[in-house]
């Protein structure tokens with residue numbers, strides 16, 4: 001398998017500064033903290049070097065494919081300004097000069113976000129770890145009392161010898177959309193506390209990353225410290241066994257990595273989400289609540305099938321999760337009032353995606369990364385349009 005090694009160790013070092021907002025610098029960086037920050041950057045650099053070989057990778061297509069232009073509801077490829085303008089001339093010709101400039105600027109920003117994604121995330125994570133004081137420390141560690149009794153019974157059943165896909169289906173609420181399942185995941189009390197904690201973090205001036213290529217508002221949970229003791233055990237001990245029975249072809253040898261984030265929908269901010277598929281084999285989407293009207297999810301067919309049937313709506317209920325295949329095309333309708341926050345866990349199976357990158361449909365060209373990257377490993381076989389979410 002071909003490997004590209006990210007040049008981030010060299011390139012990203014000076015660009016680390018991008019992730020610290022001007023506002024943050026003016027408020028917090030004094031002469032003495034400058035020294036600390038310089039040490040932090042040095043640590044990050046060596047951390048990057050040491051973590052480069054931990055085993056998870058991205059596909060090289062990440063830097064060039066699936067750039068979302070909200071104004072046109074279109075995903076495009078980007079490699080440089082000239083080829084972008086040439087290849088998209090037809091789409092851009094009806095737009096005003098100012099609009100075209102804005103689109104190009106957004107694409108360039110998104111390109112730089114991707115070039116620096118791992119180093120920027122590490123820097124933000126480190127700053128948060130050093131400076132953020134949580135309001136509720138206890139919500140960073142998964143406890144069984146946070147989980148709904150029905151969910152625990154479901155997991156016990158999935159782990160019991162002799163359980164099959166048909167036996168677990170009897171315990172699940174099936175949605176009209178094919179192979180989309182609803183399950184109670186968290187208690188109401190836990191959702192409330194988690195929302196308060198996330199709000200508490202949002203109110204700080206600490207730097208925040210963008211959850212994915214299409215959502216603007218939300219929190220990357222790795223950066224705030226939710227992976228090791230919360231999301232990873234949730235995937236390994238609870239979700240993997242359920243998904244293995246429901247989607248054996250997508251789980252393969254197991255869901256061995258994830259990307260988890262929250263998304264926030266609010267009037268005058270993100271109100272909906274265009275049709276897309278996820279960079280995941282299996283997705284869990286849990287509504288954490290707040291007061292809102294409308295904004296249901298909708299599901300169509302799998303991305304590679306020509307399914308022209310009417311999409312099926314799936315409504316949000318606080319504490320309940322919707323489990324679906326990442327490649328099933330879906331979107332979120334506009335909320336018409338209030339605010340909604342959802343926890344999204346994109347679960348990846350390296351044994352499945354190593355064969356084909358779901359974002360480019362080719363054998364993945366492995367690019368080294370921090371942490372879970374995009375869930376590819378180099379132990380697999382010879383190795384992945386429409387809207388898609390990275």
Ligand SMILES: [Fe+2]
Pocket residue numbers: 276277278330389
């Ligand atoms: Fe999605």
